[in-house]
Amino acid sequence: MQFLRRHLNPLSFFAVSYLLFLYVPVLLLPLFSFNDDIYVRLPLTGFTLQWYKNLMNNTSLLSALWSSVQVGIGVSLVSTLLGLMAARAMTRYRLPGRRGIYGLILLPLVIPYMVIGVSTLVILRRMLDVDLTLWTVGASHVLITVPLSMLVLMARMEGFDRSLEEASRDLGDSAWKSFRRVTLPLVMPGIVSSFLLCFITSFDEYLLAFFLAGSDATLPIFIFSSLRFPNKIPDVLALGSLILMVSIVLVVFAEWLRRRGVSGSDSSVI
Amino acid sequence: MAAANTNSMISLRAVTKRFGNFTAVDAATFDIAAGEFFSLLGPSGCGKTTLLRMIGGFERQSTGEILIDGEPMGTRAPNQRPTNMVFQSYAIFPHLDVAENIAYGLANRPVDKATIARKVAAALEMMRLDGLGNRRTNQLSGGQRQRVALARAIVCEPKVLLLDEPLGALDKKLREEMQIELRQLQKSLGITFIFVTHDQEEALSLSDRIAVMARGKVLQIDTATALYEHPNCREVAGFIGNMNFLEGRIAGVEGGLAAIEIGDGQVVKVPANGQAAAGGNAILAIRPEKIDAHGSATAPQPGTNAIRARARASSYLGDRSLILADWRNGAAPVSVSLQNRKSLSGDGSSGIGIPGPDSELWLTWPVEAGVLLTS
Ligand SMILES: Nc1ncnc2c1ncn2[C@@H]1O[C@H](COP(=O)(O)OP(=O)(O)OP(=O)(O)O)[C@@H](O)[C@H]1O
Ligand SMILES: [Mg+2]
Numbered sequence: 001m002q003f004l005r006r007h008l009n010p011l012s013f014f015a016v017s018y019l020l021f022l023y024v025p026v027l028l029l030p031l032f033s034f035n036d037d038i039y040v041r042l043p044l045t046g047f048t049l050q051w052y053k054n055l056m057n058n059t060s061l062l063s064a065l066w067s068s069v070q071v072g073i074g075v076s077l078v079s080t081l082l083g084l085m086a087a088r089a090m091t092r093y094r095l096p097g098r099r100g101i102y103g104l105i106l107l108p109l110v111i112p113y114m115v116i117g118v119s120t121l122v123i124l125r126r127m128l129d130v131d132l133t134l135w136t137v138g139a140s141h142v143l144i145t146v147p148l149s150m151l152v153l154m155a156r157m158e159g160f161d162r163s164l165e166e167a168s169r170d171l172g173d174s175a176w177k178s179f180r181r182v183t184l185p186l187v188m189p190g191i192v193s194s195f196l197l198c199f200i201t202s203f204d205e206y207l208l209a210f211f212l213a214g215s216d217a218t219l220p221i222f223i224f225s226s227l228r229f230p231n232k233i234p235d236v237l238a239l240g241s242l243i244l245m246v247s248i249v250l251v252v253f254a255e256w257l258r259r260r261g262v263s264g265s266d267s268s269v270i
Numbered sequence: 271m272a273a274a275n276t277n278s279m280i281s282l283r284a285v286t287k288r289f290g291n292f293t294a295v296d297a298a299t300f301d302i303a304a305g306e307f308f309s310l311l312g313p314s315g316c317g318k319t320t321l322l323r324m325i326g327g328f329e330r331q332s333t334g335e336i337l338i339d340g341e342p343m344g345t346r347a348p349n350q351r352p353t354n355m356v357f358q359s360y361a362i363f364p365h366l367d368v369a370e371n372i373a374y375g376l377a378n379r380p381v382d383k384a385t386i387a388r389k390v391a392a393a394l395e396m397m398r399l400d401g402l403g404n405r406r407t408n409q410l411s412g413g414q415r416q417r418v419a420l421a422r423a424i425v426c427e428p429k430v431l432l433l434d435e436p437l438g439a440l441d442k443k444l445r446e447e448m449q450i451e452l453r454q455l456q457k458s459l460g461i462t463f464i465f466v467t468h469d470q471e472e473a474l475s476l477s478d479r480i481a482v483m484a485r486g487k488v489l490q491i492d493t494a495t496a497l498y499e500h501p502n503c504r505e506v507a508g509f510i511g512n513m514n515f516l517e518g519r520i521a522g523v524e525g526g527l528a529a530i531e532i533g534d535g536q537v538v539k540v541p542a543n544g545q546a547a548a549g550g551n552a553i554l555a556i557r558p559e560k561i562d563a564h565g566s567a568t569a570p571q572p573g574t575n576a577i578r579a580r581a582r583a584s585s586y587l588g589d590r591s592l593i594l595a596d597w598r599n600g601a602a603p604v605s606v607s608l609q610n611r612k613s614l615s616g617d618g619s620s621g622i623g624i625p626g627p628d629s630e631l632w633l634t635w636p637v638e639a640g641v642l643l644t645s
Binding site for chain 2: 160161163164166167168169170171172173174175177181182185186
């Protein structure tokens with residue numbers, strides 16, 4: 001009684017409802033993916049692995065998944081590389097027109113994807129006559145993920161003393177060697193964060209993919225189109241649960257890597 | 271351009287650094303001898319760090335040339351110069367342990383693993399870091415971090431070690447200990463040290479020679495004693511220790527002494543510094559501790575300067591007493607520092623007691639104790 005009275009204030013009520021609102025739908029996903037009812041509804045009727053088995057045989061789903069993974073990995077590699085160069089230029093050199101360049105790189109964050117999608121489509125199809133493939137999807141995803149990557153990496157680079165790089169030059173490193181021996185290890189946690197962030201962003205991006213994908217569907221496109229057929233929903237639930245699990249593993253792994261990487265005084269950034 | 275002096279380790283030839291319109295270092299020209307402990311001293315923002323960074327190759331001079339051991343450095347990068355730097359922030363690599371930090375520069379040398387290990391062990395011992403080789407650097411105290419930074423630079427056996435306020439982050443006691451260690455280290459290694467500081471006591475006690483800088487200009491380069499006893503301009507005189515300035519006009523020069531009229535018909539003498547010419551404006555600079563204060567009844571001795579003054583305020587500081595005395599209307603008061611050698615009786619007589627406010631005084635000092643500044 002005492003306990004309840006002390007903790008039942010409006011703020012904790014808000015906090016608890018917020019958490020429930022946030023996580024209950026996500027947790028229902030795995031729950032229903034093991035339920036042997038084709039409709040998502042309570043009460044649960046029985047345990048089954050049927051939907052997971054279906055997944056393995058659903059070739060169009062698997063190929064959409066594979067497309068998304070390919071695009072995601074490519075996009076996060078390219079964006080992180082570009083982001084790294086941009087972040088280095090922003091934080092380490094006196095660039096003329098630095099603010100303007102910074103703004104231009106960040107701009108795609110605030111342009112509606114619809115606008116980017118339509119204009120890219122027009123340019124690619126009407127003006128350049130490029131076929132729509134996963135490459136075009138990837139290119140548009142790079143556009144929206146480079147700013148994310150640059151922001152993450154800039155925060156990381158500003159987070160450590162730039163005289164560390166000077167010290168390594170002073171101790172005999174060439175510019176490239178200094179980058180490899182000092183800068184890279186110190187920004188590594190940022191690189192991992194950037195890679196994950198770009199991957200996730202690309203992986204569940206729907207609008208641009210919808211405009212630019214051509215005949216190869218990515219996973220979000222496939223899922224949206226499946227929703228029209230009720231009998232496919234359990235498969236999607238099973239797939240969602242698997243993706244959820246992989247994300248959790250990835251996040252835990254990234255966090256572990258970050259703590260292991262630099263447990264130095266400046267590890268607080270990102 | 272003159273050829274470098276054969277035994278000078280560093281030669282600066284009109285080295286200038288501009289940031290836009292702002293001149294951070296203005297035509298620095300001087301030589302530093304091999305094995306010298308040389309300090310750059312000056313107030314914040316006067317260009318000490320900029321000058322040091324140009325010598326180390328971190329900043330490119332706008333004009334001028336830097337020679338190290340007779341070789342022009344031109345635009346060489348830091349890794350192409352025989353210098354190493356101890357950074358103000360220490361710049362210890364957080365992703366490496368203590369031993370790896372110290373070994374960092376050796377990896378760029380053609381030496382085998384065993385030699386590296388031996389050198390690192392020797393450096394750890396020399397810097398009293400034994401047993402800390404495997405420590406993570408965030409588990410070190412300020413003094414230990416400082417010694418790691420020093421060890422890391424010294425194992426590279428540079429010809430010149432550049433130190434940018436290396437003791438600035440330490441507390442007073444540790445600072446004093448490290449000063450002694452630093453001086454011993456420099457003596458035993460024989461490496462040329464260029465040491466940046468804005469702490470004049472630190473510079474005076476450690477250095478063979480000191481360059482005093484202000485607003486990007488090198489004002490005077492001398493030993494500690496020479497800077498203190500014979501400053502060459504008002505700025506140096508005022509920056510190092512305390513100084514009284516008596517402004518006046520040169521009435522005449524005779525026998526190496528200039529007679530200066532300082533107002534109210536009072537004339538004092540001071541060694542002429544060669545360029546003193548009669549009629550010119552001049553400043554007589556005199557340190558507070560070189561002045562003696564006598565009760566007004568005492569007649570001044572011949573051969574010393576003496577001016578009449580009136581005590582305005584005084585304070586007792588234990589080992590010495592400070593007196594502030596007005597000597598001429600409109601002029602800054604003269605401060606006098608008296609050693610309290612005898613027990614005080616408090617009667618304010620003959621320079622051993624504290625004169626009471628408004629008591630009449632004779633301020634006297636030997637003729638050779640003053641310094642003539644003509645600018
Ligand atoms: N990269 C830069 N761009 C523009 N101005 C600079 C730059 N670096 C230094 N300055 C200016 O040059 C002047 C000298 O700076 P410097 O760092 O050499 O001073 P310092 O004598 O080392 O001072 P402190 O004792 O505070 O460290 C300062 O006025 C500073 O603002
Ligand atoms: Mg400085």
